[in-house]
Amino acid sequence: MKENIFPAIKITFIALLFFSGIYTLIVLGIAQFVPNKGEGTVIKENGKTYYSNVGQKFTDDKYFWSRPSAVDYNAASAGASNKGPTNPEYLAQVQARIDTFLKHNPGVKKEDIPSDLVTASGSGLDPHISVQAADIQIDRIAKIRGIAAANIKQLVLSNTERPLLGFLGTERINVLKLNLALDNLK
Amino acid sequence: MNTEIAGIFIMFILVMAFAIPLGKYIGKVYSNEKTWADGLFNPIDKIFYKLGGVNPLKEMNWKQHLLALLTMNLVWFLFSMFVLMNMSWLPLNPDNNPSMSADLAFNTTISFISNTNLQHYSGETAMSYFGQLTVMLFQFISAGCGMAMAAFVFFAMKEKTTDKLGNYYFFFIRSCTRILLPLALIAAILFAFNGVPMTFKGKDTITSLQGDTVQVSRGPVAGFVAIKQLGTNGGGFFGPNSAHPLENPSYFTNIIQTIYILLIPVALIFTMGYILKRRKLAWVIFGVMLTGFLLLLIPTIINEMNGNMAITKMGITQPMGSMEGKEVRFGSGASAYWVVNTTCTSNGSVNAMHDSLTPLSGMFAMLGMMVNSLFGGVGVGFLNFYIFIILAVFISGLMVGRTPEFLGKKIEAREMKIAMIIALLHPLLILTGTAISSYLYAHNPTAYASWLSNPGYHGFSEMLYEYTSSSANNGSGFGGLGNNVPFWNISCGIVMLLARYLPIIGPVAIAGILANKKYIPESAGTLKTDTGTFGLMVFAVIVIVAALSFFPALALGPIAEHFSIH
Numbered sequence: 001m002k003e004n005i006f007p008a009i010k011i012t013f014i015a016l017l018f019f020s021g022i023y024t025l026i027v028l029g030i031a032q033f034v035p036n037k038g039e040g041t042v043i044k045e046n047g048k049t050y051y052s053n054v055g056q057k058f059t060d061d062k063y064f065w066s067r068p069s070a071v072d073y074n075a076a077s078a079g080a081s082n083k084g085p086t087n088p089e090y091l092a093q094v095q096a097r098i099d100t101f102l103k104h105n106p107g108v109k110k111e112d113i114p115s116d117l118v119t120a121s122g123s124g125l126d127p128h129i130s131v132q133a134a135d136i137q138i139d140r141i142a143k144i145r146g147i148a149a150a151n152i153k154q155l156v157l158s159n160t161e162r163p164l165l166g167f168l169g170t171e172r173i174n175v176l177k178l179n180l181a182l183d184n185l186k
Numbered sequence: 187m188n189t190e191i192a193g194i195f196i197m198f199i200l201v202m203a204f205a206i207p208l209g210k211y212i213g214k215v216y217s218n219e220k221t222w223a224d225g226l227f228n229p230i231d232k233i234f235y236k237l238g239g240v241n242p243l244k245e246m247n248w249k250q251h252l253l254a255l256l257t258m259n260l261v262w263f264l265f266s267m268f269v270l271m272n273m274s275w276l277p278l279n280p281d282n283n284p285s286m287s288a289d290l291a292f293n294t295t296i297s298f299i300s301n302t303n304l305q306h307y308s309g310e311t312a313m314s315y316f317g318q319l320t321v322m323l324f325q326f327i328s329a330g331c332g333m334a335m336a337a338f339v340f341f342a343m344k345e346k347t348t349d350k351l352g353n354y355y356f357f358f359i360r361s362c363t364r365i366l367l368p369l370a371l372i373a374a375i376l377f378a379f380n381g382v383p384m385t386f387k388g389k390d391t392i393t394s395l396q397g398d399t400v401q402v403s404r405g406p407v408a409g410f411v412a413i414k415q416l417g418t419n420g421g422g423f424f425g426p427n428s429a430h431p432l433e434n435p436s437y438f439t440n441i442i443q444t445i446y447i448l449l450i451p452v453a454l455i456f457t458m459g460y461i462l463k464r465r466k467l468a469w470v471i472f473g474v475m476l477t478g479f480l481l482l483l484i485p486t487i488i489n490e491m492n493g494n495m496a497i498t499k500m501g502i503t504q505p506m507g508s509m510e511g512k513e514v515r516f517g518s519g520a521s522a523y524w525v526v527n528t529t530c531t532s533n534g535s536v537n538a539m540h541d542s543l544t545p546l547s548g549m550f551a552m553l554g555m556m557v558n559s560l561f562g563g564v565g566v567g568f569l570n571f572y573i574f575i576i577l578a579v580f581i582s583g584l585m586v587g588r589t590p591e592f593l594g595k596k597i598e599a600r601e602m603k604i605a606m607i608i609a610l611l612h613p614l615l616i617l618t619g620t621a622i623s624s625y626l627y628a629h630n631p632t633a634y635a636s637w638l639s640n641p642g643y644h645g646f647s648e649m650l651y652e653y654t655s656s657s658a659n660n661g662s663g664f665g666g667l668g669n670n671v672p673f674w675n676i677s678c679g680i681v682m683l684l685a686r687y688l689p690i691i692g693p694v695a696i697a698g699i700l701a702n703k704k705y706i707p708e709s710a711g712t713l714k715t716d717t718g719t720f721g722l723m724v725f726a727v728i729v730i731v732a733a734l735s736f737f738p739a740l741a742l743g744p745i746a747e748h749f750s751i752h
Binding site: 004005006007008009010011012014015016018019020021023024026027028030031034037038039040041048049050051052053054055056057058059060063067073074075076077078079080081082083084085086087088090091094095098110111112113114115116118119120121122123124125126127128129130132163164167168169170171172176179180183 | 189190192193196230233234237238239240253254257258260261262265308310311319320322323326327355359362363367370371374375378379381383384385386387389390392393394395396398400401402403404406408409412413424425426429430431432435436437438440441493494495496497500501502503504505506508509510511512513514515516517520536537538539541542543544545639640641642643644647664665666747750751
């Protein structure tokens, strides 16, 4: 025991300096060369700053809605619903979201609603929606903003992020970027 | 081909492309052979040896190895308890987060030193940056410990008779500095350049486009995430772990993070092949692990991409699969792939919420942890597999009427007793824990109402999952379990403690005892262990011992839930 205890204490202390200290400082130093110095990727628009990766709550009819969030898009305490797939309370909640969506988007058929628009994400901060989720909101926004639906469809297309290298992963739309572009479309 | 499936193929191919050369490099590191990086690392290691007062060339027997390891872990326990219970006044706390209660600190400490990283707290609100950096230290060194013990077992499997089997500090320090550090650094830099924050500034306050005021938590995330993925640790910086858009911002970062889960566990199999010069045995072991892995992976991907049957019945469409608890940028395919990676390897990080998986996917996640040796945790996964090899050798020996031998060493009663105790420990801890908590809940559902966030079968699964994850030193969870209460903090703490150290002590003892026995050269009567037949035998033992012990419990949870909607 005695021959082990002092090396254990000393090595732990050196490891603390090395792995918590020096390793962190190296990464921190290199992060200074990243745009915005490692403080998160931001979009600056009209004097306001937004984190492009952090989803925002969009519930106004004039904006594309983002996904439901278990934490109401609170980026200081992110989280998920953690509801099981058969929980009746959860299924009732999804049904309520479907009903609300249909009420605000009268032309949309129920079977066209994609599930990402009525289920909560893992982080509660999902910045994206699927392309289908954007498409079925176009008519509502066109009507409220008095813009031709074709122009908004064009905007959706130009804001669609392709899979990585064209063949890996999902196609998706960053809701914040799309809504910023929407506000600029006059 | 579907782009989500293509992504999964690429991730697996990249793991193999990196793991095979990495395995050889790790073999050279442990064998003290020359590598290209010696010029950089020799001086660093010398600092550790010199200031630590250890002689890395002093050979140790298995008891000395274990004593050095356990003493070191005791020091970590005390240090971590002190930091976590005093974070409020220690430096680097810009968000003024509080210190932990004693029971939560106990759980968190055991969780991180045991390489589990079960988290009964959310990083944003319960950790100072000093606390985060401290647990990040344990992510390095607990992984280093596991790898050091695997290295010990590799050398013990060599064809000679000795009780001098390398030096603990040599294996441990080399694992941390020459393997974990450079790999973590590469990933951390890639993450920082792809949107993962690396800053010591506290929360930022912004106004959203719609006009809400929002606070955004940040921190030194990039460095933290790199090692949590690499060392099969899995403890997230933020509460939602790698589902959080600042912890895992894009499909690209998701590819790197997923590759890092499997990288070292796969590489270590080839390290064994290199050290023992038995490449065929390495491929047989790899084949057994891969078969089990695929048997869990394929149905999980199908289930998640097909979506939740209960949602289908509502009449909407699920083009992206089951999306509750998942992120659009990963999709259900990459999320399902991660689920099986993280549970087979004892990593325990998540990029989708396991509580919301469709019932059978939740079961496959649990099965990965119940077997706990399909690749397994860094180092310890191989130790668990070693136990199954010993059992398989013994059973095959009995079946064909030969003395059971493994790599020229006779396996006798003493080794078998240890192997059986270790093999039975895992079901014992999981099922006893689940039984006690179920009993408490069933007899007083109002007093314990805060435990379960889902009713019925799924509620039972939440408790079963928590003990499975603790005992597998995995650390993922069915997040709906209200687990930050003394009962769960303490009982899971005890389970993690026993499930970490006994399964290290057992295999190390067996390997040490075998190494000291007389070497019997291979003859016509030797049971060949590097054949497909033997691989099949090991696989059968795993299915019988590990999977079947849990079948009744799984039938009450996920299987019952599955049939309630089909």
